[in-house]
Amino acid sequence: MxxxxxxxxxxxxxxxxxxxxxxxxxxxxxxxxxxxxxxxxxxxxxxxxxxxxxxxxxxxxxxxxxxxxxxPTIEEAHDIFEMRQCLEREVMDRLCRMDKKPIVKALKAHLVEEKKYLDVDTTRSIRLAGEFHILLAELTGSRILANYVNEIVSRCSLILARFAQAHSAQCGLDEHTEIIAAIEAGDADRAIMQMHRHLHSVQDRALLDPxxxxxxxxxxxxxxxxxxxx
CATH class of the missing domain: 1.10.10.10 (Winged helix-like DNA-binding domain superfamily/Winged helix DNA-binding domain)
Structure with a gap:
């Protein structure tokens, strides 16, 4: 990408x-x-x-x-995650109004890659987790939205590198699976809720412990x- x-x-x-x-x-x-x-x-x-x-x-x-x-400062971290919630809410809403088959196919293929490197290659696992969200935005067909999500996901990687406590990557993988299921069902409210919970979980893993x-x-x-x- x-x-x-x-x-x-x-x-x-x-x-x-x-x-x-x-x-x-x-x-x-x-x-x-x-x-x-x-x-x-x-x-x-x-x-x-x-x-x-x-x-x-x-x-x-x-x-x-x-x-x-x-x-990043802790204040910037909170601001970036708030902006990310807004962007990814828009992504969920758009995807749930589109043809689900090609979207779900692409997302499930990416999920296979995430599972492949889970607990095997930490750096690649980190990158793939972020690229899942970038892929979601790209699948909306909006280049502008994809660019914004790409940038903010990258900045979140910096935040996690500085503040995040150790956690199992399985958590994020399970949450990605739930997001795909909501999109496949075409349930925008559920998809938005799952994304909201997922991003809060990611944010909750961050600690002020540089x-x-x-x-x-x-x-x-x-x-x-x-x-x-x-």
Whole structure:
């Protein structure tokens, strides 16, 4: 999802994925020189990627201070989850007024992937859980709505990386299953209620318990995200 094509975008894609999968934690410094060496690109190319991520709220880019993964405050966390409730309520309402068969087929196929990596690959499981919500928005056919949901889901990944307590991914998987069932039944009220409960459950797993961040080896982490011949 959301792959790009120009020269600076493989760097953007990799950084964004590493942040969403919580491999790069909030507060982690993102030095342009080491990232450039990792991807064999110029610092200008790296900066272009960082500027775009800064615009999306995933990176904090400060003049003369460099870039780091954004560190959301607890106030921002509550605001973002409130906005997410509004967006995903609209997604549920639209999907329940559409032809259910192709929607449910796509969602169930995604659920198979979520189950496949449950308790097997934590980073991929985190990403797939977020992509479930992005897929829901994409299936409405509204590019604008999908873009907004994409951005806010990504920012929620940062919130969870900073504040979330440990929990079983099975919880989210069961909740996704209930959401699909409500959509399949064409019951908008039920679908909205299930989504509301699901997002509250995700929010309830978050705790104000930040630990010391920023000491990760960025080059080593990003090396895992390099696509051959990109």
């Amino acid at each position: 959301y792959k790009s094509t120009t020269r600076s975008f493989p760097v953007y894609d990799s950084l964004r994925q590493a942040i969403i999968e919580q491999a790069l934690k909030p507060g982690t410094k993102l030095p342009e020189d080491s990232i450039g060496e990792t991807f064999s690109v110029s610092r200008t190319t790296v900066r272009n990627a960082l500027v775009r991520l800064d615009a999306e709220g995933l990176v904090d880019l400060q003049p003369n201070r460099g870039a780091s993964v954004s560190v 630990d010391e961040r920023g000491k990760e080896d960025v080059s080593a982490i990003l090396a895992r995200y390099i696509v051959p011949n990109a």
